[in-house]
Amino acid sequence: MSYPTPQLFYSSLLSIGLLIPLNLQAAITDITRIYKQTPTLKAFEICTGGGCAEIKQTSLADDEWKTITAIFENSNQHIDAQLERQHIADAIGMLEKIIGAKTATSTDRAGTFDNSKYPGQLDCNDEAINSTTYMRLMQQHGLIKLHQIEDMRTRSFFLFGWPHSTAVMHELATGERYAVDSWFYDNGYPATIVPFAVWKSGYFPADSPILKGRSDVK
Template identity: 35%
Template sequence: MKALSTALTLAMLAGLAGCVGQSGSAASAWYDGRDAIPPRGDRIYICHAFGCALKTPVDFAGRDIAALRRILAEGRGSPAAERRAIAKAVQWQERRVGKIVGSDKDVGGLDMQNAGVPGQMDCIDEASNTTSLLLVAEARGLLRHHRVESPVARGFFLDGRYPHATAVVRETASGTAFAVDSWPEANGVEPHIKPLAAWFNDYPS
């Protein structure tokens, strides 16, 4: 049993190692390490079925970009306002792609019985999809107060927590990083946004 636990721990570490401490708007190491696909223009590859096992391309048409622009424009006044707008943008994306991907019934939080089920998402899927959306917004100049960074992870079993990953943005004025975590909630619910330092200290995972 101990050997199995050790093997499982090492497997999870291998899957999540390398996401801690990464930065850079491209977040290329995150995508490369998880068989995910970064956005290409206005096409986003939505990860689902846990661990980005499935990837469904979704093209954001002009009206989608216009909607994203309107949502994020609500946050121009301050970094805090922009974070609220980012939460609304993530909610918008989840609702926008839900019927296409089959993720409209995605269950929030730890839900291992749905591993491998198309449309269901774990934290790797959620962190990848949120990062992809934010990269599209950043590339179009829609973020005024934040830059997009690579997702990060916490929890490695040994500290009593399951591994868990989140998308990250960094406030340009203060340098403070914030978790943008859509995993705890069901599809179409606003993500949890909080200082990354506080997110790392959350327990349980």
């Protein structure tokens, strides 16, 4: 299976040198390879370190994947598109917990700034790539039925503020697009899924640590 190249995303990576030191930026060829990978439970790669500066190969055991499928199956409600989005959000959070323990990224904190002294950090580019990979695994295994995964997208491009990237999907029945953003909260929290137009306008959840701040930030 092949995937289209997310040109807007790559353009944004090339333009955010002041966000990510040049010596930490992964080669675009590596990012392309990871983004276009066909992930399997036995082997897939994730990005970390900011701008996919570090690439780690990992996998999911059968019992770990059952934890993900249970999110979609353990529901007494009729599965509509809204509920499927909630399941996707919860599953991404759970996958972050599982993969975080394997790749030393379980300590990832919300946001990018003020996190450099903490280990295991991901920026929004890492998050967008990894969330896209996680959703592809879900779709391959029939868990995502009512949505289609799209290319990642970036907002702002320095015109109205700092650039910020997200995974994207659309609802099959309506065509409405949604941002799937796991950058707003610490590792293991459900991803934030909102209409793409809302996200594009500069959306931030009011309770995100990025806005609220932390008592341990010095």
